[in-house]
Amino acid sequence: MSGWGFVFLAYGIVWLALLLYLFFLKRRARRVEKELAPLRSSAVKKN
Amino acid sequence: MAQAAQNKTRGRKLLGASALLSVLAGLYFGLIEAPPDAYQGNAQRIMYLHIPSILTAYLSFFIVFIGSCLFLWKREKRDDILASSAAEIGVLFTALTILEGSIWGKPTWGVWWTWDARLTLTAILLLIFIGYLMLRSLIEDETRAAVCSAVLGIIGFLDIPLIHMSVYWWRTLHQPPSILRPDKMPWENIHPSMLIALAVNFVAFILLYFYLLSLRFHVGEMEEEAKTRKLYRGSL
Amino acid sequence: MRIVIRGLSKSYGLVWALKQTDLVLEPGECIALLGPNGAGKSTLLGLLSALLHPTTGEVLIDGQRLDQGSSPLRSAIGLLTPSGHLYEGLTLRENLHLFNSLYGVKKSPQEIDEALDTVGLGRWREEYVSALSSGMKCRLGIGKWLLLQPQFLLLDEPYGVLDGSGVDLLESYLKRLCRSGGTVVMATHHVSRILTLCSRALILRRGELIFDEPRQQPWESFHRTFAEFLPRGDQWSS
């Protein structure tokens, strides 16, 4: 493995991991928003 | 209230965009613009990744410390969410830092892992972070989990200087100081464009870190809001 | 001792153990805390003794806010649970000596022995608590509070383990405490016993206070509300 091999390995893993984390975070955010929307609207309706 | 939320999301999008831009710039400078190192060749380019990510590891530990202190003092759930978000991202960045360090070690020292002071310290930081997340997940009662994690956050942070001292003394005892010795910072006598690459990558990592942190914090706040709404829906 | 409770509530995760409650407990009152299992009686006792941290609201004792931590206010609060609060490995005397010094009450050893005699445990002075029956442990608990003289005594179902003379002992102590301006709150299921003793009754259901009236002789309102919780004969065979 030449110098560049290691560089791409390191950069590849790091940015892949960060993108994956971002993806899961976005998905988690969407799920919470989906859960929160009815709660917010029902509360507004009631009081 | 809605107006403030809009500003926040717009702010976050702006932060995200600028983080993306600076990351691309960092990649450009790091991989293309900067010349290969005379001694290590191209493998040295991993430095542009490694040094900034070490910083984010320590930065996130500092934020966990701040969040923990604020929580113990004012007992506001917001600070606890800040601490737990910073810890989660901290674990990610610390783990990546160690990964980069060992990948960089292979071409430079020929081994995947050396008990070099910097790598050992980052590994210890990762262990403390993992302990923090384990503790938080293994205590059922919410306020108790928050208080106990805050205590670990504070004690862990106070321990860092002592760990630094003991590891460095121990290090200088055994092995002649390695290339990454802290007192000879890599940017003392290096090529100006390398310096630029390092600086750009620094900015990129900071922006990326705060973007992820604000996103994770926002998710944490929403989850907390969902919980309180479900709770109060019963008695409203 | 006057206790004011403002907007006190406690939630565990998504469940309300105790919903928003406002109460005033006057000095000299002996209050019965009734309700089915899981109604929040123990939670309320935990909040009143500051062993639990409320989700919202506060407890004021003689105007001072009671919160966790070692405040002198807490030397006036007592909590009697039949099984608990005694070191099994220590003898009866050592237990009382320990709590005597921790509460800074500074009672002499004679007074400690006297307290043990009054609760009928004089003979077991040097025995280990682990050797005692649960009834005797409850008597030791009474002896402990006789010694520490709290102004605000909370009891969590003491009748379950006490024998005849134990009940008389407890009730005479509670009467004396209420007469001297102390406040008593007892959570129990022995309705007939407590109704003769208490000056006021509270009924909790699913964390909500549904009944709060001082005692009066023809107490239809109490029996009407409480009828729902009385056992309805043998449910299993029908």
Add this chain to the structure above:
Amino acid sequence: MELLRQTVWLLRKDLLLELRRRESVVAMFFFGTLLLFVFHFAFEIPPDRAAAMAPGLLWLAFIFTGTLGLTQLFQAERENHCLEALLLGPMDRAALYLAKVSFNLFLMLLVEVIIFPLFWILFNLAFWELLPSLFLVALLGTMGFCVLGTLFSAVTLKARARELLLPLILFPLMIPVILATVRGMEILLRTGQFEEAVPWLRLLVGFDVIFLTAGFLIFEWVIEA
């Protein structure tokens, strides 16, 4: 003053319970000696290298025995909700912390006083005259272990998998103590002078002082949470 009086009473209670039941001290002692035998079989220790490896092995044995003691530390309080009995009253929470630190320290030192000479005999080492100064270094190290160990024993008191969680959290934080104690002892064994090991001992004393005060201030919030 009041704090000291309460600490002494609580310590007296713990010592009395331990004297009668003798659970912890016997378990810790036998666990310690067991570890010495395990080390003997696990590592092929050539006689000349034994002195160099002694500090590491000894301290490893002490840390594991200490962890055993820590998991049992609040056992008396867990029975019969005695912890609630203590928290109900106006007792100073820090008194409970100081009492538990000194109790665990006492247990560990008791075990160490026996295991030190035993180690010397089993691995037939010389340097008998160095034992007192070695013991002083171990004392400072054990103090550091107890100060943080007690705090985190309380932190993990009501956590699930408590016995697993405690070492997981405690050991990374103990690294300065481990390094300082083992290096300190090693230097003593190698050079025989005390001055050589002073920088490590200063680190140890610093660790003890910092975390004794931190524990003293924070313990109240942990135990009441």
